Amino acid sequence: MDLLQLRYFRMVARTENISRVAEELRVAQPSLSRTITRLESDLGVPLFDREGRRLRLNQFGKAFLTRVDRALDELEDGRRELADLAGLERGGVAIGAENLKLLHPVVANFVGAHPGARVRLFSGTTADVTARVVAGELDLGVISQSRSTPGLGGQELLDEEVLLAVAPNHPLAQRGRVAVTELASEPFITTSPDYWQRTVLDRVFSRAGLRPMIVCEGDDPTAVRSLIATGFGIGLLPALARDYPGPDVAWLHLDEVYCRRTLHLVWRTDAYLSLAARRFRDLTAETFAHNIPSVPE
Numbered sequence: 001m002d003l004l005q006l007r008y009f010r011m012v013a014r015t016e017n018i019s020r021v022a023e024e025l026r027v028a029q030p031s032l033s034r035t036i037t038r039l040e041s042d043l044g045v046p047l048f049d050r051e052g053r054r055l056r057l058n059q060f061g062k063a064f065l066t067r068v069d070r071a072l073d074e075l076e077d078g079r080r081e082l083a084d085l086a087g088l089e090r091g092g093v094a095i096g097a098e099n100l101k102l103l104h105p106v107v108a109n110f111v112g113a114h115p116g117a118r119v120r121l122f123s124g125t126t127a128d129v130t131a132r133v134v135a136g137e138l139d140l141g142v143i144s145q146s147r148s149t150p151g152l153g154g155q156e157l158l159d160e161e162v163l164l165a166v167a168p169n170h171p172l173a174q175r176g177r178v179a180v181t182e183l184a185s186e187p188f189i190t191t192s193p194d195y196w197q198r199t200v201l202d203r204v205f206s207r208a209g210l211r212p213m214i215v216c217e218g219d220d221p222t223a224v225r226s227l228i229a230t231g232f233g234i235g236l237l238p239a240l241a242r243d244y245p246g247p248d249v250a251w252l253h254l255d256e257v258y259c260r261r262t263l264h265l266v267w268r269t270d271a272y273l274s275l276a277a278r279r280f281r282d283l284t285a286e287t288f289a290h291n292i293p294s295v296p297e
Contacts, residue, residue: 001039001042001043003072003075004035005035005036005038005039005042006039006068006071006072007072008021008025008032008035008036008039009036009039009047009064009065009068010065010068010069010072011024011025012032012036012048012055013047013048013057013061013065013068014135016048016054016055016056016057017055018032018033018036018055036048043060043064045060046058046060046061047060047061047064048061072136073136073271076136076271077271077272080272080273080274080277081272081274091117091118091274091275091276091277092117092118092119092120092274092276093110093117093118093119093120093139093140093274093276093277093279093280094119094120094121094122094137094138094139094140095119095120095121095122095138095139095140095141095142095280096121096122096123096124096128096129096132096133096138096140096141096142097121097122097123097129097141097142097143098123098124098125098126098129098142098143098144098195098196098221099123099221099222100121100123102142102263103121103142103284105287106280106283106284106287107119107121109283109287110279110280110283114276114279117276118276119280122137122138125194125195126143126144126145126194126195126196127194128194129141129142129143130143130149130152130266133152133266133267133268134149134151134152134268136268136271139267139273139274139277139280140265140266140267140277140280140281140284141265141266141267142157142263142264142265142266142284143263143264143266144195144196144199144261144262144263144264145196145199145200145261145262149266151268151269151270152266152267152268152269153266153267153268153269154264154265154266154267155264155265155281155285156262156263156264157263157264157265157284157285157288158261158262158263158288159260159261159262159263160238160239160240160260160261160262161238161239161253161259161260162197162200162236162237162238162239162254162259162260162261163236163237163238163239163241163242163251163252163253163254164178164183164234164235164236164251164252164253164254165225165228165234165235165236165237165241165249165250165251165252166228166234166249166250166252167228167229167230167231167234167249167250168229168248168249168250169231170231170234170250172234172250172252173250174250175252176252176253177252177253177254177255178252178253178254178255179254179255180204180205180207180208180210180254180255180256181208181210183212183234184210184213185213186213186233186234187213187214187215187216187232187233187234188201188212188213188214188215188216188233188234188235189214189215189216189224189227189228189232189233189234189235190212190214190216190217190224190235190236191217191218191219191220191221191224192217192218192219194219195219195221196261197221197224197235197236197237198217200236200258200259200260200261201235201236203258204254204256204258204259207256207258208256215232215233216232216233224237225237225241225246225247225249226246226247228247228249229247229248229249236259237249237251238261263288265281265284265285267281
């Protein structure tokens, strides 16, 4: 049994998909399968139930995964601690966010102050980022509409109103405020349910006993404003976006107190947080507290 076997096992156990892990690792699928088989032979029990080409982690695999997670996390914490002892310039930090542009000012300041420190960025949905922080793949995550997740600590970075954006020639463009009930027949441009814009949209319509009429749904939140400006539909955007350069739209307040979004910075409380990660965490909090990043949404 060696570390490579344990790392491969953990990845396969989490996905229950040999081909996906082989593609991610850029190794041959038969080679990865043999590695798992040798590990099972060393342990004397099967870790997966095989159903044709499908894998299912069995009771032995689930018990072993708990120990493997603990062992690999301890080794990773040890690596980070040694990097800290060698100085921050030898350390690194991995951060994830839905919109990496939010982190541009923080990254610029951090790299400028610590040019030797390694920074790795990941873009994904709140669920993706949260899962990677929990798994130890990311040190920090910036997520919207924070949920309570065991083992994670957090700090609120931002709480802001979410506004309705319409094209400048839209009949509502001259209105300063509008009720959700007035929007029942309006075409909405929004994101997939994985992103905060859709979460807020569904929430405010549900509270009014309605469902939004969605004509465009995608995984690119930054495209929403451009499409709204064409007159194709209307949509929700954060209040901060009013101050950012971008296509011309008109802004309205919604008569709904829950039409807001929050940003939270999260990290694991049961793992060693490197010096670089702690510095980046503090710098992020300071940046949002005194100088909210100016980026388009």
